[in-house]
Structures are given as structure tokens and as C-alpha cells.
Amino acid sequence: MNCYDCALKDTTAPAVAVCDRCGCGVCLRHAHVVGRLMERAPGSGPSVGRRLARRVTCPSCHEAEDFDHVTCAG
Template sequence: MNCYDCLALQENTVAVAVCSRCGAGLCMDHAHLAPQTVHEAAGTGRSTHTPNARRLTCGVCHEAEA
């Protein structure tokens, strides 16, 4: 799989990740890494897990969520 954003620039770069929102392939230069808190139902409330999970998104989805 190749990086979708690099292909738009007519470059051929191997993807190392997939956007968790839209599914586009991403190289290291186009991947945006952010922490994501993981919650789980626990009895009548919810539990938060530590450490945080990783969330990788492309530039378009990263900007849309900001």
C-alpha cells in the first residue's frame, strides 16, 4: 500500500499506517499521532484505561476534528 497524500503529489512512498477515520494509507510524514483515552463499561459506571491508546489520522481528518 502507498501513501495516499504522496500519490496526490505524484510521489511513491510506502504507507506505514492507516487513517483511523477514513482508511487512507499514510507515510510517516503525513501521519498525525494523537493519544486516545480508552473507556470501558464497568458495572454502573465506566473505567478508563491507562496508558492511552494511539490514534493515527491523515491531515484532512486531523484538521476536520480540530
């Protein structure tokens, strides 16, 4: 699989991951990797993991999830 964002720019780069949101292949240059807390239903014991899990998104989904910079057309 090749990187979708590279293909849009008429270049080819192998995908090293798949976007967690949309499923597009992403190369190292376009991959956004963040930590995410893993949660489970409350019960006996901790409901949040002790370590962050890795989450990979493409540039488009990463930008769409940036709620601090949302602009509204009006």
C-alpha cells in the first residue's frame, strides 16, 4: 500500500501505517502519532490504563480533530 497524501501530490511513498479514523495509508512524513489513554468499563480496579497507547492519523483527520482551531463559515 502507498501513502494516499503522497499520491495526491503525484509522488509515491510506501505506507507505514493506516489512519485510525479514515483508513488511508500514511507514510512516515504524513503520519501524526499521538498518545491515547485506553479506557474500559468501570468495575473493580483501574478503569484507565497506566500507559499511553499509540494512535496514528493522516494529516486530514489530524487537522479535523484539532478543535482548538475550528472556524465557522457564516
